[in-house]
Amino acid sequence: MNMIKDKRGVVFTIIAIVLAVFFTLIFSARVEKPLDYKTEILETRISVLSDYMNTFFDYAEGTASIAGYSALRGIIINISNSGEYNPDFETQFAYCVKTGNLTSANICPNMTNSSLTHFLDQLRNIAEDELNINSNYTINHVSVNQTTDAFSVEVILNLSVKVNDAYANISDTRVLVSSISINGLLDPMYLLNGAYNQTIKAYELEGNWTYVDLQQLYNTHAYRRYGEGVSFINRIKGDLTPGDSYGIESFVNYTHPDVNYNESYSMIDYLFWQNITDCSSTNPVIAINDNASFPAKGSQYFQLNDWHRLEFSILNYTVYPCP
Amino acid sequence: MNKRGAYFFVIDALIAASVIFISLIIIFTSHRMVPESSPSLRMIEDYMDFLTTTKVNQFQGGYVTSLNITGSDNTLLEQLVEFYYYNTSSNDTSQIMWNFTREISKGVVPDQRGLIVYINDSINNRYSLIYNRSVSPMEKSSLVLSSKRVIFKKITNETNTIIYGPVILNVKVWV
Numbered sequence: 357m358n359m360i361k362d363k364r365g366v367v368f369t370i371i372a373i374v375l376a377v378f379f380t381l382i383f384s385a386r387v388e389k390p391l392d393y394k395t396e397i398l399e400t401r402i403s404v405l406s407d408y409m410n411t412f413f414d415y416a417e418g419t420a421s422i423a424g425y426s427a428l429r430g431i432i433i434n435i436s437n438s439g440e441y442n443p444d445f446e447t448q449f450a451y452c453v454k455t456g457n458l459t460s461a462n463i464c465p466n467m468t469n470s471s472l473t474h475f476l477d478q479l480r481n482i483a484e485d486e487l488n489i490n491s492n493y494t495i496n497h498v499s500v501n502q503t504t505d506a507f508s509v510e511v512i513l514n515l516s517v518k519v520n521d522a523y524a525n526i527s528d529t530r531v532l533v534s535s536i537s538i539n540g541l542l543d544p545m546y547l548l549n550g551a552y553n554q555t556i557k558a559y560e561l562e563g564n565w566t567y568v569d570l571q572q573l574y575n576t577h578a579y580r581r582y583g584e585g586v587s588f589i590n591r592i593k594g595d596l597t598p599g600d601s602y603g604i605e606s607f608v609n610y611t612h613p614d615v616n617y618n619e620s621y622s623m624i625d626y627l628f629w630q631n632i633t634d635c636s637s638t639n640p641v642i643a644i645n646d647n648a649s650f651p652a653k654g655s656q657y658f659q660l661n662d663w664h665r666l667e668f669s670i671l672n673y674t675v676y677p678c679p
Numbered sequence: 680m681n682k683r684g685a686y687f688f689v690i691d692a693l694i695a696a697s698v699i700f701i702s703l704i705i706i707f708t709s710h711r712m713v714p715e716s717s718p719s720l721r722m723i724e725d726y727m728d729f730l731t732t733t734k735v736n737q738f739q740g741g742y743v744t745s746l747n748i749t750g751s752d753n754t755l756l757e758q759l760v761e762f763y764y765y766n767t768s769s770n771d772t773s774q775i776m777w778n779f780t781r782e783i784s785k786g787v788v789p790d791q792r793g794l795i796v797y798i799n800d801s802i803n804n805r806y807s808l809i810y811n812r813s814v815s816p817m818e819k820s821s822l823v824l825s826s827k828r829v830i831f832k833k834i835t836n837e838t839n840t841i842i843y844g845p846v847i848l849n850v851k852v853w854v
Contacts, residue, residue, distance in 0.1 A: 365687050365688060365691045368688070368691050368692070368695060369691055369694060369695060371695075372694070372695025372696075372698050372699065373695075373698055375695075375699060376698045376699050376701075376702040377702075379699065379702060379703070379706075380702050380705070380706060396720065396721070397720070400720060400721075400724050403724065404826075404828075407731070407828065408829060411828075411829055411830070411831075411845075414831075415831055415842075415845060418831065418833050418842050419842055421840070422840065422841065422842050425840070475842070478802060478845065479829065479831075479845050482801055482802075482829060482845050482847065483829055485801065486799065486801065486827060486829070486847045487827055487829065487847070540839075
């Protein structure tokens with residue numbers, strides 16, 4: 357009888373262990389997860405998508421500048437090849453930036469692997485391969501303008517981007533403005549009208565112009581901002597009428613062997629290359645008698661119109677009578 | 680004898696209750712360990728955010744300051760990509776990248792965690808190890824977290840301006 361009672365105790369112990377194992381299995385089988393257990397992962401993923409979208413727009417802004425510079429070079433090469441200015445500059449530039457072609461029939465020189473579409477496709481493909489992010493973009497509009505500085509033009513890009521993956525779908529449209537420096541580009545006016553070629557190099561000055569600045573401008577073949585000059589865009593289009601807010605000007609190297617000298621000409625580039633004497637009793641052409649700074653070529657001197665002489669505070673000069 | 684039997688049953692019941700109680704404690708303790716990866720996930724994303732938002736001139740590390748970086752308006756990540764660009768184009772900057780990454784990771788990624796940083800330039804078919812800090816082998820870790828960011832850098836040199844990239848920065852952290 358006692359043996360039976362002892363065995364009953366063992367049975368109870370075994371039952372307790374079985375119950376413990378039973379409860380353990382029950383609870384382990386359905387590990388409770390909080391309702392928002394995925395929220396953090398989703399937030400992280402959406403944050404990655406959002407960062408990618410911002411990167412896409414930043415990249416588009418940066419590459420628009422690179423593509424724009426290449427397109428400017430391409431259009432200038434095309435001007436050189438055709439021997440004609442490009443009055444349809446804005447339209448052809450936009451098409452060149454976007455596609456790498458000037459028109460549907462003509463390629464834009466210098467644009468191999470440099471169009472905006474090429475750059476953005478590269479980013480899209482890398483995101484798809486490496487980050488498992490699908491992205492599509494639409495270049496709604498590209499335009500070019502000059503509203504801030506004489507030595508840069510702006511590319512204005514209207515871009516829509518859609519980004520999606522298994523968790524989220526984000527889209528946005530932004531207007532991006534990229535600035536392109538024109539330094540280092542060939543001046544189309546010299547290219548077509550001049551006796552030699554010249555690249556644009558900005559001469560930066562804060563304050564008033566002096567005679568020393570004039571020497572620097574002439575000797576380094578640099579350009580200065582001049583509100584009555586001809587802007588870079590108009591130099592491409594062949595609209596060489598002076599008076600642009602963002603005009604620039606340089607001084608013709610009259611000692612160059614290919615330059616035809618004329619004592620009635622001012623050495624201001626847009627006047628000289630268009631054979632404009634711009635001579636009047638109030639604004640005569642003057643010759644600077646300074647052999648050290650502007651060596652005479654025989655009887656040929658560095659010449660300016662009187663308004664420019666005043667601006668550079670030149671005191672030692674000879675007035676030529678207007679023809 | 681009956682008295683001894685009663686003791687036996689009481690002790691037996693207590694043992695059974697203890698087994699059940701301990702089992703429940705184990706179960707609920709293991710429940711608390713489930714979201715272990717969450718802080719690590721947040722940590723690696725915070726690290727990425729730190730790299731993409733902190734500018735070089737805001738970072739006070741001794742090594743970074745000693746480099747006298749001219750483009751100090753760069754973010755730490757942009758600077759790393761710029762070093763990488765120079766490494767692939769002209770100069771060997773691999774040691775600079777290693778020391779740079781070690782310093783900008785210090786305190787942000789805890790020392791007891793492994794950290795490895797790669798840059799993948801798939802356009803030019805380059806996949807480079809930038810920095811590796813192994814506390815234990817990554818292959819033996821039960822939890823490896825990885826985060827990738829696409830990055831590019833506008834680089835202006837004497838002759839022209841280029842966009843280097845896009846490249847992928849790949850960061851892995853493990854315990």
